[in-house]
Amino acid sequence: MQSSGRLILVCGLPGSGKTTLAEALEGRLQAIRFSPDDWMDALSINLHREDMRAKVEALQWELAQQLLAQGLTVIIEWGTWARSERDALRLGARALGAAVELHYLNAPSDVLLERLERRGRENPPIERDALFEWVEIFQAPTNAEMALFDEPLMADFSNPG
Numbered sequence: 001m002q003s004s005g006r007l008i009l010v011c012g013l014p015g016s017g018k019t020t021l022a023e024a025l026e027g028r029l030q031a032i033r034f035s036p037d038d039w040m041d042a043l044s045i046n047l048h049r050e051d052m053r054a055k056v057e058a059l060q061w062e063l064a065q066q067l068l069a070q071g072l073t074v075i076i077e078w079g080t081w082a083r084s085e086r087d088a089l090r091l092g093a094r095a096l097g098a099a100v101e102l103h104y105l106n107a108p109s110d111v112l113l114e115r116l117e118r119r120g121r122e123n124p125p126i127e128r129d130a131l132f133e134w135v136e137i138f139q140a141p142t143n144a145e146m147a148l149f150d151e152p153l154m155a156d157f158s159n160p161g
């Protein structure tokens, strides 16, 4: 089954610029963007509630699959820290006949922290120790994993690597 659908995964730690990139791609590609933070804010759910974040992401994936099957372009900017999570999304989208791209954003830990402090979206703010712990947990995509994805329609605009 071949739809002309396309799933765009934007992966990276908090502050890496996922939403910034996803919003730019959304406009250029006429895509539908799924941000858990936006839905959680709209539902007055604290962004630290990981249990609710998981439920919001599950809802977004249900909807995303319907849109992909209809041939639309969908952007998922959940963070997707784990290789297994990215594998599941890639295989799920391919099963619907959609193409899948992966964009990985990264910046040094103190840059991430500084951006998050300046943005001030979380309450209470993300702590330095927590962020540094997440840097250790995060499974950055390897070249071998990147090769499993389709060529992006648009390159990243600014990614210091």
Ligand SMILES: Nc1ncnc2c1ncn2[C@@H]1O[C@H](COP(=O)(O)OP(=O)(O)OP(=O)(O)O)[C@@H](O)[C@H]1O
Pocket: 012, 013, 014, 015, 016, 017, 018, 019, 020, 021, 037, 079, 115, 116, 118, 119, 158, 159
């Ligand atoms: N390449 C960049 N250079 C400098 N600042 C940036 C860059 N990308 C994003 N920012 C700024 O850093 C902050 C965090 O970016 P953004 O919200 O896009 O990150 P995010 O990955 O979506 O974070 P979160 O996971 O918390 O949602 C924002 O204030 C944004 O304007």
Ligand SMILES: [Mg+2]
Pocket: 018, 019, 020, 035, 037, 077
């Ligand atoms: Mg974001």
